[in-house]
Amino acid sequence: MASLKQSAIAVYEWVESRLGIIQPLTDAATHPTPASNASWWYVFGSAATVLLVFQVVTGILLALVYSPSANEAWTSLGILNHTIPLGWYLRALHGWGSDFMIAIVLIHLVQVFLFGAFKFPRELTWILGVFLLLLTLGMAFTGQVMRFDQDAYWGLGIGASIVSRVPFIGAPLVHLLLGAPIIGGATVSRFFTLHVFVIPGMLLGFAFLHIFMTLKHGVSEWPMPGRLVRKSTYVAEYHDLTAKTGIPFVPDAAWKDAVFAAAIILAVMACAFFFGPFGPTGTPDPTIIQTAPKPDFAFLWIYAVLAFLPNSLETPVLFVVPVVVIVGMLLLPLVAGQGERHWSRRPIAVLMVAVIALTLGIFTHLGTYTPWSPVMDAWTADPIPVEYLHNRTPLERQGALVLQDKQCRNCHSIGGSGGQRGPALDSIASHMTEDQIIRQILQGGGNMPAYGNALNPSETKALMRFLMTLRGDQAPAIDASRTLANTDQPQAAQPAPGPK
Amino acid sequence: MSDSIDNPQTASTEAPTPEAKAAAHTRRAFLFKLSVALNAAVGAVLAVPLVGYLLGPALGKNAKLGAWIPIGDLAEFPVGETRLAEFRSPVASFDDGDTAKTACWVRRISQQKLQVFAINCAHLGCPVRWFAQSKLFLCPCHGGAYYEDGSRASGPPERSLFEYRYQVIGTTLSIHAGDMPTLSTQASCNQPKPLIQIAPTTTRSDEWPA
Numbered sequence: 001m002a003s004l005k006q007s008a009i010a011v012y013e014w015v016e017s018r019l020g021i022i023q024p025l026t027d028a029a030t031h032p033t034p035a036s037n038a039s040w041w042y043v044f045g046s047a048a049t050v051l052l053v054f055q056v057v058t059g060i061l062l063a064l065v066y067s068p069s070a071n072e073a074w075t076s077l078g079i080l081n082h083t084i085p086l087g088w089y090l091r092a093l094h095g096w097g098s099d100f101m102i103a104i105v106l107i108h109l110v111q112v113f114l115f116g117a118f119k120f121p122r123e124l125t126w127i128l129g130v131f132l133l134l135l136t137l138g139m140a141f142t143g144q145v146m147r148f149d150q151d152a153y154w155g156l157g158i159g160a161s162i163v164s165r166v167p168f169i170g171a172p173l174v175h176l177l178l179g180a181p182i183i184g185g186a187t188v189s190r191f192f193t194l195h196v197f198v199i200p201g202m203l204l205g206f207a208f209l210h211i212f213m214t215l216k217h218g219v220s221e222w223p224m225p226g227r228l229v230r231k232s233t234y235v236a237e238y239h240d241l242t243a244k245t246g247i248p249f250v251p252d253a254a255w256k257d258a259v260f261a262a263a264i265i266l267a268v269m270a271c272a273f274f275f276g277p278f279g280p281t282g283t284p285d286p287t288i289i290q291t292a293p294k295p296d297f298a299f300l301w302i303y304a305v306l307a308f309l310p311n312s313l314e315t316p317v318l319f320v321v322p323v324v325v326i327v328g329m330l331l332l333p334l335v336a337g338q339g340e341r342h343w344s345r346r347p348i349a350v351l352m353v354a355v356i357a358l359t360l361g362i363f364t365h366l367g368t369y370t371p372w373s374p375v376m377d378a379w380t381a382d383p384i385p386v387e388y389l390h391n392r393t394p395l396e397r398q399g400a401l402v403l404q405d406k407q408c409r410n411c412h413s414i415g416g417s418g419g420q421r422g423p424a425l426d427s428i429a430s431h432m433t434e435d436q437i438i439r440q441i442l443q444g445g446g447n448m449p450a451y452g453n454a455l456n457p458s459e460t461k462a463l464m465r466f467l468m469t470l471r472g473d474q475a476p477a478i479d480a481s482r483t484l485a486n487t488d489q490p491q492a493a494q495p496a497p498g499p500k
Numbered sequence: 501m502s503d504s505i506d507n508p509q510t511a512s513t514e515a516p517t518p519e520a521k522a523a524a525h526t527r528r529a530f531l532f533k534l535s536v537a538l539n540a541a542v543g544a545v546l547a548v549p550l551v552g553y554l555l556g557p558a559l560g561k562n563a564k565l566g567a568w569i570p571i572g573d574l575a576e577f578p579v580g581e582t583r584l585a586e587f588r589s590p591v592a593s594f595d596d597g598d599t600a601k602t603a604c605w606v607r608r609i610s611q612q613k614l615q616v617f618a619i620n621c622a623h624l625g626c627p628v629r630w631f632a633q634s635k636l637f638l639c640p641c642h643g644g645a646y647y648e649d650g651s652r653a654s655g656p657p658e659r660s661l662f663e664y665r666y667q668v669i670g671t672t673l674s675i676h677a678g679d680m681p682t683l684s685t686q687a688s689c690n691q692p693k694p695l696i697q698i699a700p701t702t703t704r705s706d707e708w709p710a
Contacts, residue, residue: 071597153599157625158641161682170684172558179557181565181679182602185595186557285598287586289619289627292640306624307642311658372643372655376629407634411643421643449645449653454635 028215029254032246034238036222038253041115043260044108045214050261051101052207054268055139056200058094066146068192070185070284073148077280092272098143100268102298105136110353116341117220119229123333125213128206130329135203137298142195144296148188149280154293156183156191165315183286218242219249223341230338292373300367301360307372371420378409378418385415392469399466402459406451414470422448428467430474437467565591566678571604574671577614582607582630582648585616591678602677604664605630605637607648614673617650618662618681625682628661637661662686 016022065084067076080087109129112118118126141159145152156178163177164170179186221241247253278296282288295303309317343350375382384400392400403409403425411421418424428437441460444450455463468476516524552559567590577583585606592600605617605628617637619627626641636653637646644655651660662681667674679685 069595069597070599071595074598154626154641157620157680160680161620161623161625164682164684166684170682171679172555174679174682174685175558176555178680180593181591181685182589182596182599183680184589184599185593185597187599189595283598285601286619286627287584287601287603289584289603289629291627293626303641307656309656311623311656314656314658373640374638374643374645376638376640379633405633407631407636410631410638444654447643447654449634449636449647451634453647454633 029250030248031215031218032242033219033249033253034221034241035245035247035252037219038247038256039222040256040260041111042219042253043257044104044111046254046257047261047264048101048104048108049207049211051097051104051264051268052203054265055094055097055101056204058090058097059196059200061090062094063196068146068188068196070148070183070188073146073188074280074283077147077149081277088277089272091277092275093268094143095147095278096268096271096275098140099297100264100271102136102140104264105133109133110357113349114343114346114353115220115223116229116343116346116349117223118333119339119341120231120234120333120337121217122213122220123337125210125217126333127330128210128213130326132203132206132210134326135199135206138199139195139203140296140298142191142199144299145188145191146195147278147280148284150282150284150288150291151279151293151295153183153284153286154291155295156187158293158295162318165318219253220341223343225340225342225345227341228339229341290376292370292376294367294370297364301363304363304367304370307366307370373419374410374421375419376410378413379404379407382409382414382417388414388470393465395462396466396469399462399464402455402463403466406454406459406463408463411448425467425470427470427472427474429469429471429476431477433477433479434464434468435479436477438464566676567591568667568674568676570672570674571606571616572673574608574668574673577606577608577673579608579610582632584619584630585673587675587677589677603627604675604677605661606673607650612668614666614668615650616664616666616673616675618664620662620681621657622652622659622661622683623655623657625680658683 012022062080065076065080065087067073077091080091082088112126112129118129141155144155160174160177160183163173166173175181177187178184179190218238221238282291294300306314340346384404389397389400403414408425409418411419413420413424414426432440438460440446440448441455441463442450442452471477569587569590571585571587576585583606584603586601586603589596589600589602603619605619607615607617609615617628621628621639621641621644623639623642623644626639628637628639628644628646630637635648637648637650639645639655639657642656644657645653646657646661647653649660650663652658664675664677666676
């Protein structure tokens with residue numbers, strides 16, 4: 001036994017005397033870190049790294065089968081899902097792994113921001129981290145294109161339409177993005193190149209530098225209220241703290257990272273196994289127009305924002321806001337590189353996180369059910385509630401028919417079903433008068449098209465009669481000025497304010 | 501010998517002696533600088549065609565493709581109706597597959613007067629659908645709506661639907677197609693349209709009797 005151990009040591013020494021990298025790596029892994037850093041709050045960066053490696057491995061395995069051609073990509077996804085043994089599981093692992101990676105990267109960013117860990121001397125680590133976030137989102141978008149289905153096709157269309165709004169060089173940029181005048185083979189090839197070579201290469205390189213700098217400056221110590229970061233004293237203070245309370249990163253702090261990483265990978269496996277792969281939806285055939293394209297989860301909030309922007313603001317917002325946000329994130333550690341780190345002394349930072357998280361959450365939620373989109377089949381699929389047709393005159397019932405036939409339901413709900421773009425019509429007559437309803441229908445306005453060309457006078461009359469019956473238990477809306485005009489009694493004259 | 505390729509910057513902070521200066525200007529140091537310059541030159545010569553290759557799709561004639569393509573017989577498009585027509589893009593490449601298939605909306609106004617709309621919404625390019633009863637094109641993505649003549653009705657689009665140029669030869673309807681229509685690569689519009697309409701969108705209240 002002893003001889004076996006001795007020969008193992010001899011082999012190690014032979015390799016290390018030539019390789020020379022095992023000892024430096026061991027030293028790096030066991031570097032002393034402040035004892036307060038052995039925390040469950042400090043596990044997200046390592047989990048993001050583990051997920052990056054996980055995505056690279058599952059991605060390579062998928063590339064064994066996937067065909068990056070507009071002609072064949074969709075078919076090869078079907079083969080992965082249905083023919084290749086466990087192909088569906090690999091697709092599911094890669095898809096769920098990407099969702100988890102975005103989530104963990106975002107949590108990591110929020111944690112570093114709230115803990116003030118981006119301050120001196122870790123400014124450049126934060127700046128590289130911003131690029132890592134952008135690259136991760138770039139992987140998510142190009143990855144959605146790899147799943148080359150209807151959503152991917154129209155998502156590319158949306159991307160091209162956004163790029164086309166760049167002043168002066170919009171057209172060349174569209175061609176550069178698509179690789180051709182139309183979305184097609186060249187587009188898939190270049191997005192494959194981005195997704196498989198360019199962005200992962202940059203991600204791995206940036207992640208290496210990011211971790212290298214973390215080792216160089218040490219993991220930032222747990223922030224304490226009142227303990228300020230000063231450029232003149234911080235490094236000495238940190239080394240002092242490490243010398244006094246330091247524990248070796250491996251194993252004393254790293255076991256929590258390892259447990260969390262294992263939990264995350266288990267969660268990815270569980271989601272992949274129980275929920276399966278994402279799509280693909282229908283074939284990427286642009287003549288199939290019965291489709292409601294939607295981006296993946298990470299981009300739903302942008303999709304929602306684009307529905308709400310006034311059209312005169314859309315192009316400026318699309319190109320100014322991202323630049324401002326990204327430049328702001330990059331400049332943050334340079335502007336606020338010193339001072340208080342603890343969140344309890346940085347109320348604006350906490351408020352910013354809360355407001356941004358709430359905003360993204362609300363827009364993402366709206367993006368999941370798109371209340372601004374017409375429900376294209378509501379006019380044939382959603383019935384008028386029976387009680388709205390009881391005790392109605394033939395003309396009023398004819399109006400209900402007009403309402404269905406003219407696709408009003410695509411944007412207006414009745415009885416809880418139908419589109420949500422316009423207001424629900426269940427009690428419309430309680431807050432709009434007959435004249436207002438007619439004017440709104442014929443001339444449109446607000447967000448409603450004019451129907452003057454699509455309705456003849458008898459249809460208009462029937463529709464109006466039906467709508468006037470829809471007022472729930474409330475009194476019909478009245479036109480205050482009309483009552484005033486019809487009354488015989490002149491209003492009591494108000495005493496005019498006379499000159500003093 | 502190794503002294504001569506010491507980093508000259510580190511030495512320069514403490515006023516260098518003439519001997520040290522001379523040591524930094526050896527023939528080897530000069531040859532090294534020359535070799536760096538040589539590689540910079542080779543790199544530049546290499547980079548020009550690589551950048552040209554990279555920018556290829558956006559440059560020159562590649563950027564202005566398009567051709568007339570027949571999309572059907574006039575008899576398929578009854579007067580007063582708007583029908584979907586399909587064609588294979590004339591700029592398709594060998595590996596485009598189904599993505600080369602393209603659809604457009606053909607509106608026959610009278611015997612010889614037509615309008616051919618791209619299916620791509622002028623907002624962000626999603627496929628608009630025609631609803632003959634309400635005489636509207638509706639977009640599924642963000643709810644853009646257009647009237648039967650393609651003009652903007654409501655929602656986020658800034659302008660009317662993109663229109664293809666068309667011609668009728670005999671009874672065959674042809675359109676001029678190329679680029680995927682976007683705000684800057686329009687579908688060969690009859691008149692070029694501004695990128696952003698500054699003027700308020702026209703209301704249609706004056707187009708039909710009140």
